[in-house]
Structure formats: C-alpha cells, structure tokens
Amino acid sequence: MNLLERSIEIIEANQSKHGSYIASPNFSQYGYCWFRDGSFVAHAMEKAGRKESSTRFIRWGLNVLKRYRDSLQKATAGNVTLDNFLPTRYTMEGFYSEDNWTNAQSDGYGTFLWVAAQRPELLDQSDCEICDMTARYLERVWKVPCYDVWEESPNMVHTSTLLSIAAGLKAIEGIINRKTGWRDIMDFILKELTSDGRLKKSNTADEVDSSLIWASYPYGLLDGDSLLMKKTARAVMSELYFDGGLKRYKKDTYYGGGSWVLLSAYLAGHLKSNSERDISEEIEAWIERKADLNGFLPEQVPENLLEERMYAPWVEKWGEIASPLLWSHAAYIDMLLQ
Secondary structure, eight states: OHHHHHHHHHHTTOOOOTOOOOOTTTTTTSSSSEEEHHHHHHHHHHHHTTTHHHHHHHHHHHHHHHHHHHHHHHHHOOOOOGSSOSSEEETTTOOOOOSSSOOOOOOOHHHHHHHHHGGGGOOOOHHHHHHHHHHHHHHHTSSOOOOOSSSOOTSBBHHHHHHHHHHHHHHHHHHHHHHOOOOHHHHHHHHEEEEEEOOOSSSOOSSOOOGGGGGGGTTTTSSSTTTHHHHHHHHHHHHHHHHTTEETTOOOOOOTTOHHHHHHHHHHHHHHHTTTTHHHHHHHHHHHHOOOOOOOOSEEEEEOOOSSGGGHHHHHHHOOOOOOOOHHHHHEEEEEEE
16 A cells, blocks of 8 residues: 555545545544644645645635634734634634634644745735734734643643744745744744753743654754754653654653654654654654554554553543544655655
C-alpha cells in the first residue's frame, strides 16, 4: 500500500460537500470540523497538489467567518472573556455546535489565516476584509488565557496557541496590507515563555510540549538551526520521544498518554529540514507501521503509555482511539513532502 496516496484518498473521501474536513469519521466526539485541524489538512493537500480540496476548505472557512461577523466584532470591541471567544469547532455545514465542548480556543483562527494566506489569488475584497477582522480579533485576544491545542488548561497562556496566532498574523500581513501584532507576540514568547534557553509549555508550566516544534516546522517562525530551537527539540526528544513515537507532554493521561502520529510527523519534518535524517527516517517507518489494513492512521498509538491506568476509562467513555484522524494523515503527507 502506498500510504501517501492512501492518505490523500482518505482526506478527499472525508471532505464534505461544503468544503469542511471532518476530524474523524469513526469517533463519537470528532464529527465536526475544527479550524485548527482543517487548516493543517488543507496545508497538506496544498503541498500534495490537491488545490481544489484546499480551495474548498478555505472558502468554507471564509464563509463561516462572514456568517459570524457580528461575533467577531463583538469580541473585538468589548472586554474579552472566554464567554465571547469564537468556538473552536463547527458543524460540517459551518454553524456553531450547540454543546458543552471546551470551545474557548483561539489558535485555530491563527492557523486558518496562515493557510488562507497561502492562496492569495482566491481572496476578493470581502475575503480580505474578513481576514482583517479576524486578525484584529486575534490581536485582541492573544494575551487572554484560554484552552490550548489539546483543549485543556484554560487558565494559562499557551506557547503553541501564540505560535499559531503569530504565524497567521505574519502570513496575512500582505493580504490585508497592514502590519499586525505578530512581532509583539514573538517578543512576548521569547521574553516570557522560555526556560533554560528553550521554549516552555505555558506561562505557568516550565515543561515542554511537543507542539513547540511547530515554531520551526511547519510555521517557520523560528530558525530550526537556532540555539533556542535546538534546545527545545532536544528537550522534547529527551522527555517525550519513545521508539519513533512522540507524546504530547509528560503529564498526559488522555487514553493513557500514548504516542501521537501527527506530532511525530512534524518532529520528523523539523529534523529533516535540519539534515537530521536518521531519527526522521525512524519516525517515518514507525508511522507507516501504525497504519491498519485500511490504511487508517490513528490519533495516537497506545504504547509506552505515560499513565496506563487511564487507557481503559477513556475507551469506556468515548470508545476506541480515533482512526482515521485526518490530521494524522495530513501531518504524514506534510512530512513526506517537506
């Protein structure tokens, strides 16, 4: 089986007629489209030459933002609290999901601007206006503690969230024809979100998180060969890398704290870009071994569990680990086409 071709097929098969990508078609909680996941998927499909797919997602996202223009304006104008954050996930049709999900997250909107800016030829004046409004929203909310990429810890300012926002604001400047606040965000990260010469998980957690790799790859905000990124990658690998697979963070208990395909793939992309091919090839082989007979890649692999006693309770609560996870397939594509 050619897993690259199969990954593209799986993503295309799970893109709705509206342009949205379902997070996972076989998992009870993931029957929605996240701006974060979808943007990473669209980025991978763009790299794979599937421009029609990425175009449809970008158009879906722009239409969602226009639909909720009033919410953007309200969040930008008043006092920003978690209650008036825009939600992180939407129905496949592009509407708010009326549930109790931990919706107060801002990173996905940064990631969306990052991917939309890769296709400037798609954007008309109204699109540029809504991108500018979204950028102003992000410039307003970035200092507000919120849930992180893992939808946890709402009382912290998370480095990975700020990286996503900075990447989006930096990328969109040429589209909206103004300077944005991405430099201020990066200054804040460098001054407030480092420890021992490396990036740290949040303003109150000195530990590392594998999402910190995104500063270098795929966002390109920091030089992968810089001392800061070298120390960050070294700490991530020392604490979270096990036999080809990468954990999220040391205290992870979700499904026991397994090894995540997408995080492993982005680490491999970072290593390849810095000519460290031995470990990147080990990761690539590990990912390919984890595809099932259908070619499905899971969200995580339950091996070398950090908290084994927590695996069974999560299975009982939500069922088996999500598979396929479109973001896992997207990260694999991104890694191969780096």
